[in-house]
């Protein structure tokens with residue numbers, strides 16, 4: 001049985017005899033995997049189609065219940081890659097890693113596909129803002145995982161005015177009115193405003209990193225740490241990114 005669908009390439013792992021196991025984010029937001037044979041051959045027509053974050057039309061062949069289906073075709077429809085743009089390429093690898101861990105086989109979440117395709121298009125349009133787009137994706141992934149409460153009202157006392165000072169596991173965002181936090185450890189002023197910017201901007205308008213914006217710096221670090229902890233710790237793609245940019 002052959003099944004064809006739109007998908008986004010996540011990761012490619014070498015497999016027996018010059019083949020590869022490729023994971024994808026399917027158009028309904030579920031994780032798909034298949035074996036592609038002979039991708040190392042010089043004539044292999046689809047090598048470029050397996051670059052991370054490439055948007056493809058892919059055909060799988062195999063029994064419905066088979067563990068590993070065979071990929072019979074994979075056509076590239078859109079590539080977010082900007083040749084020679086190191087930072088954008090490294091961020092693409094990070095995004096592929098993140099979504100490969102968050103997406104589940106057999107569990108559809110269309111928000112994941114919408115988010116990753118929006119980030120891919122934003123990377124193509126604005127490769128210079130790759131780090132801003134990464135932070136944007138991390139924020140929305142936490143939201144999709146149900147780990148990011150709405151920042152409008154304090155999760156403990158309901159205040160909409162007092163500045164947010166921390167993100168707690170039990171109450172979500174907590175404000176200065178109800179939660180005493182040492183000034184050195186509290187989130188900077190402007191945290192709620194920055195979170196609102198992240199929530200309301202499309203991926204192409206993701207806030208660009210601004211070293212002078214302390215709220216942005218603190219929120220980005222906090223959300224990244226929370227997400228990576230949830231996904232089981234350090235990701236190799238991130239280590240490569242921090243080493244090179």
Ligand SMILES: [Zn+2]
Nearest residue numbers: 154157175178
């Ligand atoms: Zn409060």
